[in-house]
Amino acid sequence: MARHAVILAGGQCKWGVREAHLVDLFQEAAKACFDDIPTLKPKDVDGLIVASSYAGRCSFQVNTAPVIAERVGVKPTSICTRVDVLCAGGSTGIILAKGLVESGVADIVMVSGGEKLYTPQKWEVFYSELASVDHDWDGTNGMGLPPPFFSLTAQEHMMHYGSTKEQLAAVSVANYNYAATNPVAQMQKTLTLEEAMNAPSVVPPLTLYDCCPITDGAAVCIITTDEIAKKFSDRPLVYIRGTAQVCLNSVSANFPGAHLADWKHTKMAGEKAYKAAKVSPGDIKVAQTHDCFSISEVIEVEEFGFCKKGEGGEFCGSKQIELGGKVPVNTDGGLLACGHPFGATGIRQGIEMLKQLQGRARHQVKGADIGLTHNLSGANAEHTVLIYGREPVK
């Protein structure tokens, strides 16, 4: 009988500026995950994937997986490894775990992700971000911190498609308001359009609320098969129906689109994941897309086919991403308001999708049965898409 991967449970620690060590954050998140499924114990876990990109630079720790395994009390026998795909690390862990449990290599895999980015001296993480892009060719141009790159992206979207600053601000407002009551989000406050429009400048046209913060945090989820899941939980099963990960370049000069607002690789990843999941854009009831910047979400809703190419600004500006809209997006607050500890973000998205598809989300989308999560990583150099559903692919 075919084995179908499901996300069984998940939890995250409080995200933000944390007075804690990297391994503390993973322990807190593991506890939150097992609290979500009291019938499952650490001894039941046979595989561990750790997603962390900055452990090496900010915590002086490579080969992180055994460290985390020991601290969270699991003793892996099928897989114990770390993945580094920066912002897509958590999602990549889930993709790999799906392959491992469906092939029978593993049965119950803990996918964890986390970063401790705030170091004792503030300069270090900002400086270390030179490693986030192609070091010799983009880092040397001061592109480690992403606001300039996404300023150029926003300007080209405005040039080619006529999107406006108000439409960008509408994304920030929607996502902050989703997070206002999220107890683990970094930013827990409501935001008005006026506040967003009058915020301090970062790199024009981007202002404060257009940019996600730097975040300490961790998240943990459990990936297993549907048959095993039934032994531990009587909640509805949430399947990982299809996935894709597309990388066409690394250096910014080789960006695959006609311009920076043409995300050809995002579209490719979406189409491949839709095909694998046997769904179409119209089937997506809820999405968690990579809103590292407000402009990112505007372009993502276009490339995933929630609206026509070039109409993302209007889509987001007319409340289509809010509850009651065509596709509610980033219903837990997204990167903009939850924060973005790189390796943890894809797991945070998976947990929100688990809750949405089980009907227990804070901002529940009625009738949510199919959902999409997405990450971009590097200088917009890689795109990762997962499609979750209440039924397996047949």
Next chain:
Amino acid sequence: MAVLGIPILENLYPSTMDMWPLEAKEFNRNWQFYENLKQGKLTTTKCKDCGLVSWPPRVICPECYSENLEYTDLPNKGKIIVFSEEVRGVPLGFESPLIHAVIDLGVAPARRILSRIVNCPAGVLKRGDEVQLAVFPVPALPIDKGKLGTVMSERVFFAFEPVKK
């Protein structure tokens, strides 16, 4: 000079904290790119077998996997397609204003090079402005040569600057 909090690193060079490339021949098979820069030339590698010009330079052709590559000149002048200006909050290692631009050098694979604009105050650039290559020195690379001691290997990097009208 002591490193705050880590006295054992006094006078030691940690390459893991170096924002510039390890350009020296001992550490980089594309060292010729940087030597060409020192002569004021922006270059990249071209495959002598299939003809593909790659950016950035390589040691194998990504298309046909030939190792038979040669350096070829890229234009030194181009036009700004779009640019951004960061005045406050410029990261360590860079000066305000930190200006980035997508530059069209007129030939593939350099139709949309994302680089930095230097020698230019904030608020004066326009889309379509002509810019030219600007090569500048960056700190020399201290290479431990054993009994010979530490040899300083000179380094340069590049950006673009407005063409004076």
